[in-house]
Amino acid sequence: MGDRLRSTSMEDLPVHLILEILMSGRLAVIDLISLELTSRTFRGTHGLFPKKFKSLVDYAAFQLCGLSSIYASLHCNAQEELLKRCNGNWKRLLRFLMAVEQSSDMVETSAGNMQIRSGRYHTLLINDSAAYSCGSSLCGVLGHGPETTQCVEFTRINFPVPVQVAQVSASHNHAAFVTGSGQVFTCGDNSSYCCGHSDTGRPIFRPRMVEALKNIPVKQVAAGLSFTMFLTRKGHVFTCGTNGHGQLGLGDTSDRPTPTCIELLASVGSVVQIAAGPSYALAVSDDGTLYSFGSGTNFCLGHGEQQNELQPRAIQSFKRKGINVARVSAGDEHVVALDSTGYVYTWGKGYCGALGHGDEIDKTTPSHLTSLKSQLAVQVCASKRKTFVLVDDGSVYGFGWMGFGSLGFLDRGASDKVLKPRILESLRSHHISQISTGLYHTVVVTNCGRVFGFGDNERAQLGHDTVxxxxxxTEMFMEKA
Structure with a gap:
């Protein structure tokens, strides 16, 4: 009995068991790197794998990359190009894939999983499966009840039942939350039925479950100006609210008071990400196809024309070039997309340099942002006349309108425009994991779980009441328990 209970070092474990642990999917890339640096067991290949893999950790990272839907959707040449852009480092490639996948959901930080989203005059935060809000409570968007008009710090939102919040979306005047079990709660202005409750057109001041989706598990929500998109775990998209421009994607312009499935998208495959603009919508499928529908104003649909699309239509310029889109962000007047190899594309209205091409010329179809081609982008973020790009080393690039300081540059000078991507020196001392920008303010989460904001704070959307x-x-804090 004593022999069987004697202590065993990591070096004594069978290689196949070690590999099983490495490939469990529960270890972050930084954990894999730490193991490789601290133990010779993880540094060796033990003669079991091709020489192109430098260690057990390297091989495990390669295997984990293969499980990513983003990587699996790429053809062989694109996979090779991505590995080359990662300097042949499988651990860096895995980190890139994980960062892209988390960019539209919660990000892993040393303080736990978090997500930040900025609305018009408010900010929403998920921390440790709890939701918080600060700023102006226009139409009840903060979720704290009719008696609350403003929160000057992140204040926890109480739900009618105990829930673990997994994803959130903020719009001008309504908000949507997804729980760990896939249920959806909404609050805010429901005059257009964008909150998905057909029994009232009045504001909803506290989170309320969307009954129409009670038995349909959802994994992501995207709140537009007066409509909402819901992405189910099966990859189907539902929409509700105003439909004057066809932004619900249902083939007509009739409003919908409750979530309705977009059958056309359901017929072409599984959707992995959604984004909602003021009156248009975007959906990325698992094969990297980007669909757009709704208002064609400002060329935001990317088809080279400004006509409305009542149903999802694939953006052909990506398809013709064999480009797989991984994530997309819908701004007020322009769009920014990230492909599966870390390149960035913009199109729409170029006012104030929001497209980043060194001018203010509109782009009618997606245009590659060549000034960032040496960078490996992991998140893109667009709002009113400004754009941010987060790259894999935690740096942030911004371009567009500098109004209210929401672009993050201190040296405003004679112009309030940044026409080409420029690194935010004010954030260089932090490794940024996620960024979100609203009308006049911007917020970020660091890999340490700290939250910072900059720009307008007139309505306490940055969580302070003194400036x-x-x-x-400026660091933002949660209310003390």
Missing amino acids: RGCLEP
């Missing part, structure tokens, strides 16, 4: 605006990133 009207912050030109430099």
